[in-house]
Amino acid sequence: MSAVFYAAAGMGRKVQGEALVAKDGFSARYDLDRVRGVFSRPQHKLAWQSYVGRVLVLDAAKGGVATAWMLHEMKARGVVPMALVLNAVNPIMVQGAAHADFTMISGFDLDITQAIPHGSLVEVDPTARRPLIRLL
Amino acid sequence: MKLNDEEEAMRAGAFGAPAQWAIEHQIQVGEYLGAADFVAVSSAHVMADTESLGLAGVEWVERLATQAAGQRCLRVPTITDPRGTDFAAAHRLQQQDWMLDLERRAIAAFEALGVLMTNTCINYQTIMAPVFGEHVAYGDTGVVIYCNSVCGARSNFEGGPSALSAGITGRTPRYGYHLAERRRATLRVRVEHTPRDLNDWGALGALVGRLAGDYWQVPALFGIERVPTSDEMKHFGAALASYGSVALFHMIGITPEARSETDVIPAQAALPTHSIDQGQISRLQSSSAAATDKFDLVVFSAPQLSLMEMQQLAGLLDGRRASIPLLAVTSPQVKPDADRLGLTQKIEAAGAMVLSGMCFYQSYAREIAEANGWKRLATNSAKLVNIIAGYGYQPVLLSMRACVDAACENGRIPR
Numbered sequence: 001m002s003a004v005f006y007a008a009a010g011m012g013r014k015v016q017g018e019a020l021v022a023k024d025g026f027s028a029r030y031d032l033d034r035v036r037g038v039f040s041r042p043q044h045k046l047a048w049q050s051y052v053g054r055v056l057v058l059d060a061a062k063g064g065v066a067t068a069w070m071l072h073e074m075k076a077r078g079v080v081p082m083a084l085v086l087n088a089v090n091p092i093m094v095q096g097a098a099h100a101d102f103t104m105i106s107g108f109d110l111d112i113t114q115a116i117p118h119g120s121l122v123e124v125d126p127t128a129r130r131p132l133i134r135l136l
Numbered sequence: 137m138k139l140n141d142e143e144e145a146m147r148a149g150a151f152g153a154p155a156q157w158a159i160e161h162q163i164q165v166g167e168y169l170g171a172a173d174f175v176a177v178s179s180a181h182v183m184a185d186t187e188s189l190g191l192a193g194v195e196w197v198e199r200l201a202t203q204a205a206g207q208r209c210l211r212v213p214t215i216t217d218p219r220g221t222d223f224a225a226a227h228r229l230q231q232q233d234w235m236l237d238l239e240r241r242a243i244a245a246f247e248a249l250g251v252l253m254t255n256t257c258i259n260y261q262t263i264m265a266p267v268f269g270e271h272v273a274y275g276d277t278g279v280v281i282y283c284n285s286v287c288g289a290r291s292n293f294e295g296g297p298s299a300l301s302a303g304i305t306g307r308t309p310r311y312g313y314h315l316a317e318r319r320r321a322t323l324r325v326r327v328e329h330t331p332r333d334l335n336d337w338g339a340l341g342a343l344v345g346r347l348a349g350d351y352w353q354v355p356a357l358f359g360i361e362r363v364p365t366s367d368e369m370k371h372f373g374a375a376l377a378s379y380g381s382v383a384l385f386h387m388i389g390i391t392p393e394a395r396s397e398t399d400v401i402p403a404q405a406a407l408p409t410h411s412i413d414q415g416q417i418s419r420l421q422s423s424s425a426a427a428t429d430k431f432d433l434v435v436f437s438a439p440q441l442s443l444m445e446m447q448q449l450a451g452l453l454d455g456r457r458a459s460i461p462l463l464a465v466t467s468p469q470v471k472p473d474a475d476r477l478g479l480t481q482k483i484e485a486a487g488a489m490v491l492s493g494m495c496f497y498q499s500y501a502r503e504i505a506e507a508n509g510w511k512r513l514a515t516n517s518a519k520l521v522n523i524i525a526g527y528g529y530q531p532v533l534l535s536m537r538a539c540v541d542a543a544c545e546n547g548r549i550p551r
Binding site for chain 2: 012019020025029030031032033035040041042043046051061062063064065066067068070072073075076077088089091092095096098099106
């Protein structure tokens with residue numbers, strides 16, 4: 001039976017994809033080259049890796065307010081992650097996900113970056129009675 | 137969320153399509169974050185630069201403006217964060233025409249909605265500082281942390297769509313820092329060295345931000361030996377918000393909600409406790425400087441410079457000549473005074489460039505770096521150091537004096 005981890009909150013649609021996992025933060029402005037679709041902050045644990053179409057499993061939402069617009073812009077161009085799975089959100093990430101109709105779940109009773117293996121195939125379902133991420 | 141009759145009517149479309157979209161967006165956000173209801177706000181502050189909005193965002197605001205045509209769309213005064221350009225200097229920065237065209241479209245759309253294009257991230261210094269207990273919806277992390285902490289106002293980080301929603305509906309979901317119980321300290325930080333220069337205040341903010349770690353943490357600082365100035369609070373708060381995503385801090389005996397420790401720390405609360413000394417503040421700065429011995433440009437921005445910072449910069453440049461690009465970014469409110477008082481002339485006579493209404497990192501920083509051959513950047517803003525590496529720069533945090541020295545010594549770092 002596949003492992004399932006439940007989140008405190010979620011929004012967006014059910015998706016499947018490859019997990020890109022790191023004990024690090026997420027900010028569209030601070031961390032990404034949004035043209036090339038890669039993490040571009042040299043200190044980021046996923047530096048130079050492509051985030052396009054991946055399920056990002058990260059620790060906490062970081063940085064400023066720009067992500068609220070940027071998720072929408074990234075989605076319009078199709079240079080966007082499949083979903084975000086975070087231990088802790090900030091309001092900006094929630095606002096951005098809501099505006100972009102983007103899949104996101106957050107808030108676990110364990111460190112989700114330790115629970116999901118990097119590179120694993122996962123399903124993220126914010127529409128379930130309890131939002132969840134499942135290892136496939 | 138519990139909605140009153142007016143909010144139900146907005147949701148049903150009785151106040152038009154923009155209000156219907158806005159309150160639906162706010163409900164989605166509020167329910168995710170556990171808001172019980174809405175709270176009325178007195179003003180909103182919207183991030184509106186096109187580097188963030190992109191073409192998709194500009195087209196989206198244009199559609200909203202079209203829907204709002206002929207209606208009074210905003211319920212409370214709504215102002216803007218810095219733009220992506222200073223049109224007067226855009227070609228000197230080698231910004232491209234498509235960037236300026238997009239900026240013009242965004243400005244037209246926001247103005248059609250009734251937004252006041254103030255283009256500033258220091259509205260608490262130049263437009264109108266909120267008063268203690270005032271609920272607002274502000275959309276720049278530096279603005280939010282300053283207004284929450286120094287003014288005692290109440291705001292969460294409100295991204296562009298949410299801040300605009302608050303302007304349209306005149307309210308925001310009641311969660312986070314609108315709630316008294318969320319404003320209590322969650323960690324103690326003993327500061328063993330009171331910073332002197334603005335870059336040191338920024339470095340302290342960076343260190344506290346790293347300790348705090350996420351949006352829901354509220355640091356309480358002990359040991360600050362004097363009341364910081366508005367500019368010192370500005371640099372400290374901007375860095376703390378940037379490095380930690382923190383929206384509220386208390387300085388015991390200084391900030392208005394923390395006249396004493398017991399105001400913000402419940403009795404017997406066992407909070408995590410940390411200390412920060414002078415060595416840590418120095419090492420944070422020297423670590424970035426170690427990898428660079430020569431700069432391509434110097435930038436004073438993030439936050440925009442106050443009139444006092446402009447005066448300090450003019451004094452440091454007096455009788456000197458910058459031999460690499462030196463950009464000084466201020467607000468459209470400060471710039472006319474700087475012009476009138478001769479500060480702009482003094483700065484530009486030294487070969488530097490005064491820019492107004494923009495912010496360096498919001499101004500297509502990656503593209504102008506490539507166009508100008510810029511990579512190694514000196515600044516006295518810890519916030520800018522934290523952000524700009526993701527745009528391909530190698531930033532170094534120095535004092536304003538050291539930055540000016542470097543600019544006047546062909547980019548060589550002063551030792």
